[in-house]
Amino acid sequence: MTASVFFGCTFIAFGPAIALFLFTIARDPLRVIFLIAGAFFWLCSLLLSSLVWFITVQISNKESSSQQKGLLIFGVVLSVMLQETFRFGYYKLLKKANEGLLMLSAEETMPISIRQLAYVSGLGFGFMSGAFSMINILADSVGPGTIGIHGDSQHFFLSSAFMTMAIVLLHMFWGVVFFDSCEKQHWWSLAVVVISHLLVSCLTFQNPQYVGSLVPTYIIVFLVGLWAFFCAGGSLRNLKLCLTCKDKDFLLANHRPR
């Protein structure tokens, strides 16, 4: 549409991601490395799933629209499964790397905990996923026109931006929950992550009824966010202490000599 829409949509889609990167990741080079590695793993999963989808589309009958729709659903499901598989693969890789790092480093303690790795890898997945969702749309939003001449809804850019923000946040939360459940061997919570990912992806089939896809997605974001908060060690007590600024006493109270 114009530069204002371009910047507006960029900030909406990547605002939380930029903020998180700036304040939590940018200072620590090790976190940056793991972020980029996580993004790369997501990219590999996308490559593989798109290759498979592409081959199936070429083989299929291009005229039949129901077949194409079916193929699209198949492609989405396959992509979700591959993404989660690669997330699991990344987890395994990080565990091995952690042991290796520990052996190499002079210190006794690990430079980065598995919980932080969970957060960083989830954010990496989120960055890459958001980029692939949104960059193409942002490039076209710079021109003078908006969607609609063929009868489509006008709110495409805005709802894509909100969806991308949701996806970025969700990947981060899923990363935390996923790694935590892998650590604790809670396979059922792993399944819930995969199912919620599938659910969010399939909700996008509601488009162009953007309300129908965005509202449930944000509900899921909130719920998964809460779950990730608790997995990461948060609790209502901590939150209350934080908000009422009694944290200093709490810290002192917790640091008992070993």
Added chain:
Amino acid sequence: MVLESSKWVMFIVCWLFKNVSCNSVAQKIYVELNNTVPCVRLLNATHQIGCQSSISGDTGVIHVLESEADLEWPLSKGPNPPYMVLLESSLFTKSIMMKMKNASSRVAGVVVVPKTSLPEFSPHTTCPNENTGVYTETYDHNLAHCNTTVWNPRGNGLSYEEFDFPVFSLKEDNETEIIKQCYFDHNRVVNGSGLQYPLCAMQLFSHMYAVTDTATCMRRSSIDFSSFPVKVCEPLGGYNVLAFIRPYNSTAFGHKENESVVIAAARLDSRAFFLEDSAGAEGSVSGFVTLLAAAQALREATQEAPPTRNILFAFFNGEVFDYIGSSRMVYDMKNNKFVIDLDNVHSILEIGQVAVRSGTNLFLHSDPVSRRNNTVHDEVTNLVKNLQSSTAGLNFSFVETGFSQPLPPSSFQRFLRARAIPGIVLADHQTAFNNRYYESFYDNAAHLNLTYPSNLSPEEQLEFVTDTAKSLTEVATAVARALFKQAGGNNSQVNNINADPKTVTQMLYGFLVRSNNSWFQAVMAPELKDVLQPNPPWYYVGVAKLSHQANALTYLVQYLLANLTGTATNLTQSQCKKPDELPNESTYMYSYFWVQGVVPPNSTQRESFCIRTAVRLAKAVSPAFVLGDYVSKEYSTWTESQWKFIKARIFLVASRDLEMLTLGVGVAVLFTSLLVTYFVSTKADVLFSVVREPNNAAY
């Protein structure tokens, strides 16, 4: 094994890649308009004319103009400027265009949809080529600047105005329907209330590189920074088509002793406001088709009994733009760069606009100033006598125009500028032009009443002899007979000289309706058959190309003239390419073309053959560019600007409020997330407390 499989993967990926169809977001936003004709910028020594868009295109909300009064909406009342005004060709008038030019801050561009025509419309000036003809202040003060006769009184000069917004013309009807549909769906005013966003808008790109005038743009073109110099503008030009009935050695330039030549001239090119839409039926086609038919009529008689004087058939290109072709020929003659020089020229007969008669007479125009000299006057009278006696037995007659009237705009004027040569210009108008559509895109086959019965196939239409063809055939017969007499031919042969109506009607069909027909196919060379299209050829002279490439019209006239005046030979195709190896053939005297020939019935192979002809092409680029004098007042200095791309597209635009809202929401989201993240990250050790583990607790 791994290498093998990876190779297979690469192969599959590459194969799949070329089957990709791009279903991107851009396709949902924009509808590209493919068949558009832009108005481009032309420059001369003092002015720039034409249209210009900004470098990133001009966007405007579409408004379909219904009448001249409706102009108030885009110019003053409409709430969403700038507007892209869409108008039908009947509203494409000077007053409307001038009003839009004066309010150009509210007008983003104009799109013209050709539909019904006006009763008269000429975007050319009232006095064509007034500064480069022979009638200057010094030649005769009273006749200069059309003081006595205004040749094109209907001219509104629209083609010579400068617009700083793009003006496009739509060719196809499907695209116009899409635009009108979009307009009716989104842009219609409902009871005078405000329009609902989103609105239908159009963007036109036609950014021209050249500015100011020819000297500026040629200077900028010559700056050579890199190995790929960017040309900002290019001079207009092309080729003249020339044929002597008795050819000379083409390498021997300069004066020829005891040779006297009668020049029969006609103009090839024409223009319109939208240069690619130029038709020129009455303006140029009537003239050169008549001359081609006369050349054919003279062929037999001049081969049996060659007359004393030579005849040169000259078809000048670029005459609309200040006589590019004829001024170059006169320059070459004066500077010994042509096979004859001005001393060899005995007289000139030019065929002007001859198809729209207002009676049964055709008029003979001569130059009163040169006729004050008795020798010239006697020669002109002799030529008039030859012409008038040639109409015996035909259904029209030649009438001389008034003695004090100057010549109409014609190539003959450039010869007169160099020397007082006796000559006549034939025309169907006595004073002002009969042509109501001089140099406009309405000057087409319909203007000449070229109507065919509806049940004929294209090939049958090619053969059908129309009334226009019959009348032009008579003119061609008279011209051929007069030329024969003027060249000193034997009077007893004169009545055998007749133009062929079938040739004339086939030429009219090919030049005005469809150039891709069986006769033109037979006449063309095999490598040039792609110039034949299902439309008439372009009459705009275009930019002078560096290589020996001419435009389609030049090739058509060249090959037609070759066919009509040349002789078929028995040479094979390889011999035709190198005829000098044969004893009796010489490329100094003749040109040899391998032409496709007809397809005989019951066969699919064409009977191609080699034709030997005296037809040559001569470069028609203004002497101003040869001399490097880009501010010349003597010669044409017209150039055409270069551009990167020209395109048009339509789409919907959203309201400014929605855009600002999006930006506002984005900024708010960014700030909120920055705040929350700062807060959480500083309190992270409190929020995310960890169960104490002895050896691996670290944050």
